[in-house]
Amino acid sequence: MLKKLSLISIACLACASTTAIAAPKNIIYMIGDGMGPAYLAAYRYYMDNPDTKVVESTVFDELWVGNASTYPDDDTVVTDSAAAATALSSTHKTYNGAIAVDHDHKSLTTMMEIAKAKGMQTGVVVTAQINHATPAGFLAHDPSRNNYNQIADDYIDNKVDGRIVADLMLGGGTSYFIREDRNLVEEFKQAGYQYTDSWTELKALNKLPVLGLFAPKGFVSALDNPEPLPLKQMTEKALELLSPAEKGFVVMIEGSQIDWCGHANDIACAMAEMHDFAEAIKVAKAYVDTHPDTLLVITADHETGGLSLGANGNYSWKRDVVQKVKHTGDYIAGQLLALKDDKVFYQAWLGLTGLELNADEQQLLSKARTEGQKALAVAVKQRIDHYSSTGWTSSGHTAADVPVLAYGADKQQFAGFQDNTDIAAKLIKFIQQK
Ligand SMILES: [Zn+2]
Known part of the structure; x- marks a missing residue:
C-alpha cells in the first residue's frame, strides 16, 4: 500500500511538472x-x-x-x-x-x-x-x-x-x-x-x-x-x-x-x-x-x-526638493526666459520650484537666461539635481x-x-x- 501511494505521488509530481498551466x-x-x-x-x-x-x-x-x-x-x-x-x-x-x-x-x-x-x-x-x-x-x-x-x-x-x-x-x-x-x-x-x-x-x-x-x-x-x-x-x-x-x-x-x-x-x-x-x-x-x-x-x-539617488558622494536623496518642482525643466525655462528683471525672475523661480538659491546661484541662472532656453533648462535641472542629490550618467x-x-x-x-x-x-x- 505504501509502495503504491509513493508511486502515485511520483506520477503526480511528474504530471504537475509537465502539464501546461491554463x-x-x-x-x-x-x-x-x-x-x-x-x-x-x-x-x-x-x-x-x-x-x-x-x-x-x-x-x-x-x-x-x-x-x-x-x-x-x-x-x-x-x-x-x-x-x-x-x-x-x-x-x-x-x-x-x-x-x-x-x-x-x-x-x-x-x-x-x-x-x-x-x-x-x-x-x-x-x-x-x-x-x-x-x-x-x-x-x-x-x-x-x-x-x-x-x-x-x-x-x-x-x-x-x-x-x-x-x-x-x-x-x-x-x-x-x-x-x-x-x-x-x-x-x-x-x-x-x-x-x-x-x-x-x-x-x-x-x-x-x-x-x-x-x-x-x-x-x-x-x-x-x-x-x-x-x-x-x-x-x-x-x-x-x-x-x-x-x-x-x-x-x-x-x-x-x-x-x-x-x-x-x-x-x-x-x-x-x-x-x-x-x-x-x-x-x-x-x-x-x-x-x-x-x-x-x-x-x-x-x-x-x-539615474542614481545620491550623487557626488552625498549619502542622501532629497525627495522633498523634487516634490516641490511644479513643472519640467523645459517648461520652467520657457516661463523664466522672458523675465529680464532679476528680482521678478527669482520670484518666478521660487514659485515654480520652491527652491531657495544663494546669490551666486541666482547669478548663474540669470547668466544661463542670456544663453537661451536650452541653456537655462540645463541650469534649472542642475540646481534641482544639486539640492536633491540626483545623479545621471547619460x-x-x-x-x-x-x-x-x-x-x-x-x-x-x-x-x-x-x-x-x-x-x-x-x-x-x-x-x-x-
Ligand atoms: Zn529612449
Whole structure:
C-alpha cells in the first residue's frame, strides 16, 4: 500500500511538472519606457509618507517578481526602444532601430499578430505618438523607427487574415495620420473605427474598433499637462472596451515618456510620468482582481539616463526638493526666459520650484537666461539635481537590467532572472494555447 501511494505521488509530481498551466484569457502587458530599477526606488521615496518612520511600498513593489536583461542583437549591449520592443513582442533580438524586422529586413511575427490570428482582440495605449518605436514594434514592420509615416501606414496596411491588427489604438500622432498624401483617420473611419481626438469624447466611446489620437505627436509631459493622469484615463477606457472580447484580449500599455524625462535628465518630470504609470497599473491590477482569468505583466524596455539617488558622494536623496518642482525643466525655462528683471525672475523661480538659491546661484541662472532656453533648462535641472542629490550618467540609454512585475494566476512564470525575449516567449505560449 505504501509502495503504491509513493508511486502515485511520483506520477503526480511528474504530471504537475509537465502539464501546461491554463492560459489566461486576457493579457495586459505594460511597458515603462526607460524605467530602470532606480526609477522604482525613486518613486517609492518620492511617494513616502513623511509622518511614518517606515518607507511605504508602492504598487511596483507589490508586483515585483524578477529582472530582465535587454541587450540587442549586436555587440553594443545597450538597446534602443525599437530593438527592445521587437524582443518584447516577437521573442527575436534585432538591431537598434528595427521595427519587428530582422537584419535582412524580414518581418518578425509579433504577439499582436498571433493574437489577432487566434481571434483575440488587441490594443495599444501610449502617451507618445502611437507610431513611436515601442507600439510600432507590436503592430508594424519597418527597417527604421524613423519612418514614421510608413509605420503609420502599416497600422492599416499590415493585415492578419484580411483584418487590421489593432482593434484599439489610443495615443498621440495626428500629424502622422492626417497628411497631405494620405488621411489614415478617414481610412480607419471607413474601415468601421470610431475616431476621437478629444478627452471628453473618449469617455463616450462605447465599442471597438477605436482610434483615439489626442496630440499632434507625443502628449505634453505629465508634469505640464492640464489633462490629469492621461495614461490612467486611457487604460480605464481601454479595459472597458476590450473586456467583452469573447476570445480574450491582449493590450500593450506604455508609460512612454518616463524615457523622455530620462533623456532630458529631469527627475521631477520622471516622477510625474512614474505616477501616471503607477495609477494606470492600479487600474490594471483592479481589473485582474475582478477578472481572475487575466494576467498582468509589467516591465521596461531598457533604463534611461543612468539615474542614481545620491550623487557626488552625498549619502542622501532629497525627495522633498523634487516634490516641490511644479513643472519640467523645459517648461520652467520657457516661463523664466522672458523675465529680464532679476528680482521678478527669482520670484518666478521660487514659485515654480520652491527652491531657495544663494546669490551666486541666482547669478548663474540669470547668466544661463542670456544663453537661451536650452541653456537655462540645463541650469534649472542642475540646481534641482544639486539640492536633491540626483545623479545621471547619460543622456541616453544604459544596459542596466530592468524590473519584471506580474500579477494574476500565472505570475510565478515571470519570477527570477530572464531575458526580455523570455517574457515574450512566455506570453506568446499563452496566446498560442487559444
Ligand atoms: Zn529612449
